[in-house]
Amino acid sequence: MVADIIVFGAIWTAIYSMIALGFSLIFGVAKIMNLSHGAFFMFACYAAYYLSSSGLGLFWVALGAIVITIILAIVSYLGIIKPMRNSLTQVLILTFAFAMFLEQIIVITFGPEPRYVPSMLEGGMSILGVRVTHQQVLAFVITIVLILFLWWLLSRTNMGRIIRAVSQDREMASMLGINAEKIFIFVMGLSAAFAAVAGLLVAPFLTVTPAMGWSPILAAFTIVVLGGLGNVWGTLIGAFIVAYAEMITSYAFNPQLKEAVTFTIMILALMYRPNGLFSKGVSDA
Amino acid sequence: MIKKYKGSLGIITLLTVTLAIFPFINDSFYLISILTLANLYAVFVVSWDIVSGFTGKLNLGHALFIGIGAYSVGILHDSLGLILSILVGVVLSILVAFIIGKPTMKLHGPFFSLTTMVLPLILFQLAYTYRNLTGGEFGLNVSVPLSRMELYYVTLAYMFISVLIIFFISRSRTGKILLAIKEDETACSAIGNNVERYKLMAFLISAFFAGLGGGLLALYLRHVGPNVFELWQSATILIMGIVGGMGTIIGPFLSAYGLTFLSEWLRGTEEYQDLIYAGLLILSILILPNGLASVGAYVKRKFKERGKGTDDNVSSRELNESLRKSESG
Numbered sequence: 081m082v083a084d085i086i087v088f089g090a091i092w093t094a095i096y097s098m099i100a101l102g103f104s105l106i107f108g109v110a111k112i113m114n115l116s117h118g119a120f121f122m123f124a125c126y127a128a129y130y131l132s133s134s135g136l137g138l139f140w141v142a143l144g145a146i147v148i149t150i151i152l153a154i155v156s157y158l159g160i161i162k163p164m165r166n167s168l169t170q171v172l173i174l175t176f177a178f179a180m181f182l183e184q185i186i187v188i189t190f191g192p193e194p195r196y197v198p199s200m201l202e203g204g205m206s207i208l209g210v211r212v213t214h215q216q217v218l219a220f221v222i223t224i225v226l227i228l229f230l231w232w233l234l235s236r237t238n239m240g241r242i243i244r245a246v247s248q249d250r251e252m253a254s255m256l257g258i259n260a261e262k263i264f265i266f267v268m269g270l271s272a273a274f275a276a277v278a279g280l281l282v283a284p285f286l287t288v289t290p291a292m293g294w295s296p297i298l299a300a301f302t303i304v305v306l307g308g309l310g311n312v313w314g315t316l317i318g319a320f321i322v323a324y325a326e327m328i329t330s331y332a333f334n335p336q337l338k339e340a341v342t343f344t345i346m347i348l349a350l351m352y353r354p355n356g357l358f359s360k361g362v363s364d365a
Numbered sequence: 366m367i368k369k370y371k372g373s374l375g376i377i378t379l380l381t382v383t384l385a386i387f388p389f390i391n392d393s394f395y396l397i398s399i400l401t402l403a404n405l406y407a408v409f410v411v412s413w414d415i416v417s418g419f420t421g422k423l424n425l426g427h428a429l430f431i432g433i434g435a436y437s438v439g440i441l442h443d444s445l446g447l448i449l450s451i452l453v454g455v456v457l458s459i460l461v462a463f464i465i466g467k468p469t470m471k472l473h474g475p476f477f478s479l480t481t482m483v484l485p486l487i488l489f490q491l492a493y494t495y496r497n498l499t500g501g502e503f504g505l506n507v508s509v510p511l512s513r514m515e516l517y518y519v520t521l522a523y524m525f526i527s528v529l530i531i532f533f534i535s536r537s538r539t540g541k542i543l544l545a546i547k548e549d550e551t552a553c554s555a556i557g558n559n560v561e562r563y564k565l566m567a568f569l570i571s572a573f574f575a576g577l578g579g580g581l582l583a584l585y586l587r588h589v590g591p592n593v594f595e596l597w598q599s600a601t602i603l604i605m606g607i608v609g610g611m612g613t614i615i616g617p618f619l620s621a622y623g624l625t626f627l628s629e630w631l632r633g634t635e636e637y638q639d640l641i642y643a644g645l646l647i648l649s650i651l652i653l654p655n656g657l658a659s660v661g662a663y664v665k666r667k668f669k670e671r672g673k674g675t676d677d678n679v680s681s682r683e684l685n686e687s688l689r690k691s692e693s694g
Binding site: 113115160163164167168169170172173174176177178180181184185187188294295297298301305334336337339340343346347350351354 | 479603643644646
């Protein structure tokens with residue numbers, strides 16, 4: 081059991097990091113709490129399901145799912161979020177409503193029963209005596225690569241510097257000649273891409289249902305609170321905490337209690353460390 | 366004060382009286398049934414509005430208190446009897462509101478909203494898991510010694526009392542402070558108001574009425590299941606509140622009735638119903654962010670302007686009177 085917890089905890093740390101980073105990005109940069117983020121994750125899973133049952137090759141399924149999700153996210157930003165940017169409350173309601181709207185469209189199109197998405201890699205292996213599928217290992221590896229990519233993007237490139245500038249002080253950045261709107265669109269797309277990749281990778285071993293988008297939001301939010309906004313390493317640590325807490329609850333107690341535990345962590349974090357465990361300002365590393 | 370609000374009070378009283386007389390004109394089982402449900406939703410939405418529309422803290426999970434009230438009745442009605450089990454539900458709701466409200470009221474909006482959104486979902490899971498207590502996905506049946514008609518009048522009376530209380534709170538000094546918190550919390554706090562206490566108080570009041578209503582809901586449905594905690598339960602209330610006009614009390618009150626009937630009318634469309642609702646919510650915010658109440662207020666203003674002439678005609682007497690009132694009030 082301990083080995084299970086260690087191995088699957090590691091895998092879920094990586095996956096939750098992907099989802100949380102996307103959520104944290106758009107929250108930190110554009111100050112938007114995107115309640116549709118989980119819906120994008122869910123949407124990508126269904127896009128993968130649809131494309132793969134149309135018989136397309138693996139590469140095209142992946143690419144197609146990611147691109148469609150990015151387009152959806154950007155459209156939702158331009159059509160729904162941007163007009164109401166002034167009122168945070170209304171943006172919250174809108175992203176909430178959009179997430180429900182998406183969920184309903186999926187229910188109508190595909191039905192509420194769970195769907196099966198084929199794995200990218202068949203077979204499995206044994207790590208520390210635990211049986212892990214190759215798909216799960218792939219998920220772990222790819223997410224780690226992408227997280228490192230994000231870290232590199234934010235801290236070592238010009239674009240990263242621009243993003244950080246916009247997130248720290250939007251007006252100042254605009255005055256320096258940065259088109260903040262374009263940055264928001266870019267970050268929105270990036271955030272959705274991360275959610276989509278996470279969705280693609282885990283769809284084969286998760287239950288794909290229309291309502292699957294809501295529990296990632298709880299985890300992502302808890303992670304963001306723990307790790308501090310806009311802090312890549314903080315998010316990783318937050319994901320570590322949440323993933324392992326969930327695994328321990330799952331294996332040692334009752335799998336149904338996972339979310340209750342995450343929620344408790346969230347409340348405790350909000351009460352005692354609302355600015356993150358490290359309580360630093362917005363940084364990239 | 367009654368004279369000043371005769372418009373809104375009139376509407377509430379008129380509707381209540383009409384509903385009270387209604388069964389004597391038409392005692393269709395179907396209509397009475399819908400109206401009973403609408404009475405309850407009126408309380409749910411109005412109790413939601415006093416927090417979300419007034420303090421500006423958006424509650425995305427009002428189903429939480431409804432569910433707690435309903436399950437308390439479901440679980441305890443055999444052992445404690447109806448009234449006590451409803452009371453337990455109310456007490457639990459207030460307790461939960463206090464536990465959740467205390468830490469989250471201090472923080473920025475989105476944190477509160479997300480917490481309220483997620484907690485009912487967790488209780489949903491727990492209701493499934495602890496099936497010995499809650500009956501799992503089948504839920505619990507509630508035996509109700511009241512007739513349909515009696516239940517109708519109980520909910521009607523409950524609605525009238527609750528809406529009046531919340532309405533008067535909203536138009537009182539407390540209500541004004543809550544609105545001030547929504548507008549600019551820092552400024553309001555700087556004047557010396559204990560904003561946290563007011564926010565928490567509004568939340569507790571909200572929980573009280575929703576919890577009691579939840580108990581009545583269990584009586585109405587004669588059953589309580591995990592779906593009382595569903596996201597759609599909260600979303601429905603949200604939609605009613607927004608379409609009606611957040612922060613007006615009277616708007617959400619009317620839209621509760623309107624939308625309950627609309628949803629009955631839409632029942633034929635079955636699978637598209639929820640989609641239409643979600644779409645309605647999106648459109649509503651984009652086009653009419655302040656709800657239908659703002660349309661009502663606009664019409665009323667236009668009507669008054671036409672009758673009385675332009676604003677330049679404010680006499681100095683009226684001006685002095687209003688200045689005097691604000692000084693002493």
